[in-house]
Amino acid sequence: MKATIIEIEYMPTPNATGVVFETYRNMTVFQAIAKLKRWYNEAIIYNVKAEY
Numbered sequence: 001m002k003a004t005i006i007e008i009e010y011m012p013t014p015n016a017t018g019v020v021f022e023t024y025r026n027m028t029v030f031q032a033i034a035k036l037k038r039w040y041n042e043a044i045i046y047n048v049k050a051e052y
Contacts, residue, residue: 001028002027003029003051004051005024005051006023006032008048009046010045012040033045
């Protein structure tokens, strides 16, 4: 099911100093996580919020 807005809170690398928010629109949660992991393959995801 496609979400209108997906917000992912993550740390780009294991030794990064802070968390970052990334927002995706009109895709499934799995597509958004796959897109994020394509750029940051060792990202540690803390929180995912989706609005339908």
